[in-house]
Amino acid sequence: MSDSAKPTLMVIDGHSLAFRAFYALPVDSFVNREGQHTNAIHGFISMLLMLLQREKPTHLAVAFDISRFSFRTREYAEYKGTRSETPAEFKGQIPLLQQALEAMGITTVTKEDFEADDILATLSKQGADQGFQVFVVSGDRDAIQLVNDDVTLLYPSVRGVSELTRYDRDKVYERYGIEPHQYPDIAALVGETSDNLIGVDKVGEKTAVKWVTQYGSLDGVLEHADDIKGVVGNNLREQKDRAIRNRRLNRLVTDVELPVGPADVALRPLDEAAVRELFATLQFRTLLDRVFKVVGSGDPTDPSTTDGSVEDAGPTPPPVKTLIDEELGYWLERKAAADAENGFGVAVEMIDGRLSAIGIATHDDAVLVPGGSGAQDYEQLSAWFASDAPKHFHDAKAAIKALGTVGITVAGVAGDARITGWLANPGKQGQPLADLVYQELGEELPTADPNQLVPETDPVNVGVHAWYVLRVVTALRARVDPTSLTVLDDIELPLTSVLARMETTGVGIDRPVLTGLSHELGERAADLAQQAFGEIGHEVNLGSPKQLQEVLFTELAMPKTRKTKTGFSTDAASLTDLQEQHPHPFLGLLLQHRDATKLRQIVDTLDAAVVDGRIHTRYEQTGTSTGRVSSTDPNLQNIPVKTAVGRRIRSAFAVAEPYTTLLTADYSQIEMRIMAHLSGDAGLIQAFNEGEDLHRFVGARVFGVEPSDVSPEMRTKVKAMSYGLAYGLSAFGLSKQLRIEQSEARTLMTEYFARFGAVRDYLRNVVEQAREDGYTETIFGRRRPFPDLKSPNRVLRENAERAALNAPIQGSAADIMKIAMLGVDADLRDGGLGSRLLLQVHDELILEIAPGEQDRVEDILRTRMGGAAELTVPLDVSVGVGANWEAAAH
C-alpha cells in the first residue's frame, strides 16, 4: 500500500498549540463584545485549517491536558514547577476552543492523570500499527521520540504558529544527528528547563549526542560512565540519578486507555448551526468562511464535505395528504380518539401576508389544508380549532394571528416549541423550528430548495412542519425542568392568545399630532444646526460621531473624553462633562440638536407605522432572557416620557371611536417591592406597609432625619441607590450617576446597607446560590442559567454576577405582570365587556375603555394587578384615564 492510499491520522496537542497561538497573536486585538479573549482560539483554528488543507487528514483528534497535574507530578512534584501560572486570558479560551472543535466535527480527547503528549503517543502508535500515515502536531520537543517511518512530527517554528517544521526521520537526524527514539536519552542528559528537569551539569546537546551515538543509548552511557574523563565525566557519575529520573519522566506513555482509537476519529460533517452561533459570539467572520470552505458545510451532498458518511437521518415524515374540509372532519375525529394525549402539531404558512396552507399532524400522520377565502370553507376546521383538542405550535401567537385572518379562533394551545425552547434556554431567544429540530432530534428540517424558481408545496410543506413541531415539542417538554413547565403551562401558553389580540387590535394614533411634531422638530433641528455651524464656521454632519470628533478634539482642541472602540465618545454624558470643563456654545447646540433629531426620528418612525389609523406593534414573547416581553416594529416600550416634547409624542396615542377613553394602570415600585419580599428586610417591608413615600422613608433612615426633613437632594440620592441596587450598582457607578465623589457614594452605600442589611445579604445570596445551582429562579419558577459565574475571565464573571442578581427581580416582576394580564383579559372577556388591552410597557398596561365601563374596568385592573402575587408587601397599582396616553398618565 502506497502512502497516498493510506488513511491519514493527525493528532494535535491542543493545549501546547493554543498556548503558542496565544503568544503569537496580540491579546488585545482579539476580544469579543463580551470581553472574552479569543486570540488563542483564533490562532489555533487558523492553523488547524491550514493543516487540514495541506495534509488532508482523514482522521483527526485533538488532545488536551485536564490539569497541570499528572502521574508525573505525583512522581516528581517539581515537574513543570517552573511554569508560571497560566494567564487568565488564556485559560478561559480552552473550553471555548473545545466547543468550537466539537462543532466542527473534530474529536477532542482528554485523560485523567495523563498529559496530552501521552495521548498523542498512544494514538500515534496505534495509528501506525493500524496502517495509518500519522502526523503528530505538538510544540513539545518530547514528541520527537514518536517520529518513525510512519509518523511525522509537525513542530511550530519560532516564527509563529503559521509555520511548522516537518520532522521525519531524516530531518531529526539532520537536526540532532540521532535516531528519533534516542531523543529522550539526549534530553535526559541535557535536561529540559521548561519542564523543570535539570540535566547533568556541563552536558549540553553536543556532548549528549556524542555519548549517546557512541554508546547507543542512555543505559549504554551510564554503563560506561567510568570511561568518561574530565569534569563532565565526574558530573555524570555524581548526577546520574538526575538523568535516570529525567528519562523516566520524558518517556511518553504509548498505552493509555482511551475512549477512542484512531479509527473512531474520522472527520465528521460539521454542525453548521453550532459553528455559526459560536463563531458569531466569538466574532470570527473571515474564519467562518474559511471553515466552511475547508471543512465543508455539513451537508452530506456537499462535495466539499471531507467525510462521505451520511448521518442517520432519523424517522421520515409520513406522506402528507391534502384534504378538503369535509374529509378533514373525519380525519380529525378519527385521530382525536387515537391521539387524545399526544395532541396535534400545527403549522401554518403565510405567503404575501395571506394564509396559504395549514398543516396538522399526529405522531404518524399528517394532512394539509390549502388556504381559502373565508370561514365557510373551514367549517370542520374552525370547530376543531375552537375546541379543546390539544394543539402544539412553533410560535403559537403567529399562528393564532394568521388563522384569525380567515376567521378561525384558536383554543387548546397546549404547546409551543419556540417558547419551550426559550424557557429551557432563555439566553437563546426565539430559535427557528429548524434549529430546534436539529438540536432536539438531531435531524435536519426539510426546507424548500432555495434555487427552485417556482416553489412547490410538495414534499416540503406545512404538513411536514406540523409533524416536526409535534415531535420537537414532545422532546422539549420531556427535557425541561418541572418548574419551567409550570411557567409554560400557567403563564406563557395562555398569554399567546392575549398578546395576539393586543397586536391585532393595535393602538389608535392621532396622526395630525405626529405630523405637527415632526415639522416643529424638523425646523428646530435645522435652526439649531445652522447656529451650531455658525459657531465652528463650517457645516458638518452633526449625526456623525466621526465628524464630530474631528470638530471637537482637533478643531476646537477640547480635552479627550471617554474612549470608544473607534475613538472618543461624543455621547450626551461626555458632552455635558466637556461643557463644564471647556464651555463652548457649540456643545449646547449640539446637545439640543441631538435631542430634536432623536425625537423627530421617533415621531417619523411612528408615523410610518400607522395602518388605518392604528399602530400594531409585535410583542416578542421569547425576546428577553429575563422573562419580559419586548416590543418591535415599532418598539412601543421606549416612547419618550421624561421630557415635555416626549410627552407630547405620547399624546398622539389616542382613544378612537367608539371607545371613550384610554386607561393606564401601572405598578408602583414593583421591583423594590419584590426586593422587599425576597429579602424579607424588615425596614423595607415596613416602608411599603406604612404606605409612605418610599424614597422619603428610606432617606429618613439613611440620613437619620425625620421623613419630613428629607431634602430633595437626599431623596434623589437614595432613589438612585435603591434603583441601582437591583442592577448590581457599584460605588463607582453611583458616584458617576449622581456626579458625586466616589467616597461619598461609598458612604451612602454603607449607610444604606447598615439600615437595610437584609437587602445586601439577599443580593449576595442570590449570586452565591446561582453559582451553586447554575441558574437563578423567579418567584414563579422561571429559570435562567448562568454558566459564566464560574468563568475565570473576570469581566465575564462579574457581568454574570450583576445579571444574576437582577434576573429574579426583573423576572418576577415580568411574571407578575403576565399573570395580571391573563386575569384582566379573562375578566374583560368573561364579563362581556367591550374594553380591551392595547399595550404593555413592562409595569404598565394601557387599555381602551368602552362607553360606561370605566369603573368596572378600573376595578378589574386593581383586583387582577394587585392580586397577581401574594407578597409580604402590597402590590400598589395606580390608575389614570384620559383621551390619550399622556392625559391618562398620573
Add this chain to the structure above:
DNA sequence: CGCTTAACGTA
C-alpha cells in the same frame, strides 16, 4: 447591500 458601532429612548 449587509454588517457593526455609537448613541439613545424606555422599564
Add this chain to the structure above:
DNA sequence: CGTACGTTAAGCGT
C-alpha cells in the same frame, strides 16, 4: 465599573 431591551444613522467592506 448598572439590568433588560429595539431602532436609527453613519461608516465600512463587499
